[in-house]
């Protein structure tokens with residue numbers, strides 16, 4: 001088991017990538033604090049882990065809020081008496097360009113996607129140090145690596161997560177704390193399934209991935225397990241792309257078989 005005797009927090013653990021990661025962490029032997037703004041969803045994931053013989057507790061948190069993030073880390077310490085891994089995964093999206101996006105939506109997305117990573121680290125690092133090191137993992141996105149039209153705040157927030165990851169990794173390398181990000185392609189989680197109900201959106205999405213399919217939450221969870229484990233002991237400051245070949249593919253399509261003209 002890759003995470004035996006480790007204690008982990010997974011935010012956004014009530015759904016999608018976070019839910020799959022909390023379950024995989026527990027399968028690998030970690031005790032997991034499942035954290036989500038929807039407390040009942042966090043409870044469901046924790047119950048699923050417990051039913052499978054793992055160790056988990058749930059906590060309701062708003063990762064964008066200072067006091068709430070601090071209380072989440074405190075809850076982990078009082079419940080499990082330590083912390084080795086924090087997976088800052090909770091995130092949200094609002095669409096819009098510079099003219100249409102509201103200032104409120106800008107602040108909301110930057111809070112949930114970026115401020116959360118800062119706050120998670122702010123309160124976790126002391127405890128990771130106390131254990132002689134640990135891992136911070138952040139969910140970024142391929143949207144942080146290129147410009148997504150009509151998704152400016154999401155793209156900006158995920159680019160910020162990538163560089164925040166790099167910056168924090170240099171701060172904590174000497175303490176044995178590795179900080180990495182994961183950049184998923186399109187993963188079949190509830191919000192993506194909803195967007196893909198439009199067949200044209202689904203087809204475009206499938207075409208974009210060289211593998212011709214979307215990813216499954218477990219395929220991101222497996223990357224998170226690796227980054228949380230000692231198997232990645234010399235990896236820090238990285239943004240690992242897990243995207244079914246999306247980023248590798250030329251925007252022109254395959255030679256002799258171009259993507260359809262819009």
Ligand SMILES: NC(=O)c1ccc[n+]([C@@H]2O[C@H](COP(=O)([O-])OP(=O)(O)OC[C@H]3O[C@@H](n4cnc5c(N)ncnc54)[C@H](O)[C@@H]3O)[C@@H](O)[C@H]2O)c1
Pocket residue numbers: 011012013014015016017018035036037038041061062063064089090091092112139140141142183184185186187188189190191192
């Ligand atoms: N699904 C994809 O294709 C994809 C691709 C790239 C990146 N991501 C990123 O992956 C992460 C997980 O997304 P997902 O697709 O699993 O979505 P999801 O909606 O299935 O899960 C996100 C969870 O985060 C929780 N959450 C939202 N705001 C919160 C807050 N303020 N505090 C605490 N919890 C909060 C939600 O309640 C939800 O349970 C996000 O950071 C997202 O941006 C997803």
